[in-house]
Amino acid sequence: MAFKQRVFSGVQPTGNLHLGNYLGAIVKFVALQERYDCIYCVVDLHAITVWQDPVELPRATREVTAAFLACGIDPKKHIVFNQSQVAEHAELAWIFNCVARVGWLNRMTQFKEKAGKDRENASIGLYSYPTLMAADILVYRATHVPVGEDQKQHLELSRDIAQKFNNDFADSIRAHGYDEAFFPQPEPLIQGPATRVMSLRDGSKKMSKSEPSDYSRINLTDSADDIAQKIRKAKTDPEALPSEEKGLESRPEADNLVGIYAALAGTAKADVLRQFGGGQFSAFKSALADLAVAKLGPVGAEMKRLVQDPAYIDSVLADGAQRARVMASDTMKAVRDIVGFVHS
Ligand code: TRP
Numbered sequence: 001m002a003f004k005q006r007v008f009s010g011v012q013p014t015g016n017l018h019l020g021n022y023l024g025a026i027v028k029f030v031a032l033q034e035r036y037d038c039i040y041c042v043v044d045l046h047a048i049t050v051w052q053d054p055v056e057l058p059r060a061t062r063e064v065t066a067a068f069l070a071c072g073i074d075p076k077k078h079i080v081f082n083q084s085q086v087a088e089h090a091e092l093a094w095i096f097n098c099v100a101r102v103g104w105l106n107r108m109t110q111f112k113e114k115a116g117k118d119r120e121n122a123s124i125g126l127y128s129y130p131t132l133m134a135a136d137i138l139v140y141r142a143t144h145v146p147v148g149e150d151q152k153q154h155l156e157l158s159r160d161i162a163q164k165f166n167n168d169f170a171d172s173i174r175a176h177g178y179d180e181a182f183f184p185q186p187e188p189l190i191q192g193p194a195t196r197v198m199s200l201r202d203g204s205k206k207m208s209k210s211e212p213s214d215y216s217r218i219n220l221t222d223s224a225d226d227i228a229q230k231i232r233k234a235k236t237d238p239e240a241l242p243s244e245e246k247g248l249e250s251r252p253e254a255d256n257l258v259g260i261y262a263a264l265a266g267t268a269k270a271d272v273l274r275q276f277g278g279g280q281f282s283a284f285k286s287a288l289a290d291l292a293v294a295k296l297g298p299v300g301a302e303m304k305r306l307v308q309d310p311a312y313i314d315s316v317l318a319d320g321a322q323r324a325r326v327m328a329s330d331t332m333k334a335v336r337d338i339v340g341f342v343h344s
Contacts, residue, residue, distance in 0.1 A: 003141055003181075004141075006142045007032050007144045008039045009029060010040075010083070011041075011064050012044075013082075015210070016219045017063065018208075019197050019260065020206065022067075022296070024196065028146045029073060030073055032146060032189070033077065036144060037078065038078040041080075041082070042081070044057060044061055045132060046083070046129060061082050062310055065306075065316060066303045069316070079320045080316060081323075082321070086324045088332045089135050089328070092139045092332060093135035095165075096161050099165050100164075104160060105157075108153060109153060110129075110154070111130075114126060130154045130157045131157075134157060138162055138183045140327055140328065141183060142184075144187055145189065146188075147190065148196065162184065169182070173338055176337045176338060178334055178338065197259070198256040201215060202253075203252025215233055218231075220299055227293050228292075236285075237253060237254060242277055244277070254281075264288075265291060
């Protein structure tokens with residue numbers, strides 16, 4: 001049986017959203033609405049794998065939701081909700097904890113990075129994070145998952161879990177009359193320039209909410225003045241811009257700024273260089289600042305307007321959760337049959 005094509009992706013409600021989240025994820029989510037049924041989730045269960053202040057967490061959850069809406073995600077045609085409101089995510093994750101092998105999880109590079117040297121003190125949730133991510137996707141039997149490069153390994157693990165479940169329970173799946181490929185093999189969708197937006201202070205590091213200097217990133221709610229100033233102060237090198245893409249090799253800061261321009265303008269880096277190549281950085285930077293303010297200004301303003309009305313945001317999340325729950329509980333009923341749980 002062919003699975004219905006469906007997109008699922010998640011964003012963690014931790015800290016401020018920045019240009020990297022916008023270009024790397026949200027803009028792509030918006031575009032996919034044309035071609036797929038989409039489910040976009042604010043993954044608060046994932047957020048608490050590291051400590052979250054209970055006063056900050058709801059604020060951050062509403063802010064990510066506001067960003068989705070401000071950027072043009074349509075919560076009526078598609079589904080927008082926060083993960084903790086659909087208990088089936090956690091329920092399926094438990095079953096996947098019993099399907100996935102310790103050896104598989106031990107290979108996850110994100111856990112090694114996030115746990116750092118003090119691995120003994122990391123939460124068990126941080127370790128089993130990828131099985132919850134597999135459950136997020138597979139509880140809706142989603143087929144396509146827009147993610148950054150850094151999540152590709154987790155998506156591969158989701159495919160391994162889907163396949164092992166289908167194999168381990170093959171007889172039971174058949175006996176209950178379900179299609180033998182019960183879970184699909186979800187595919188990553190990674191496309192376009194600036195899939196990875198780098199720090200404005202160091203072109204070799206990803207733009208990140210945890211970097212101490214606020215000059216390293218552009219937040220979605222920054223004022224026009226802040227945006228312009230951060231771009232003006234962004235690190236560059238003394239040379240003029242090249243006319244061809246090859247000239248960006250081993251110039252990570254220049255490459256990053258050109259990539260940001262291309263992504264914001266919806267063109268290719270080659271086009272940007274055709275326009276600005278040979279010119280000074282200062283001229284390019286002021287064009288980039290104008291473009292960034294023109295694109296991000298309205299998004300930030302709309303986000304600020306929306307977060308003033310938490311009751312509205314909460315109603316969007318409640319409506320999305322209700323529709324998500326219908327699909328997720330269907331999958332879980334079948335999973336209970338397949339695993340052999342007595343249920344009513
Ligand atoms: N791990 C993802 C990130 O940090 C967020 C996420 C959670 C996700 N569940 C997901 C992404 C399911 C795609 C699909 O970016």
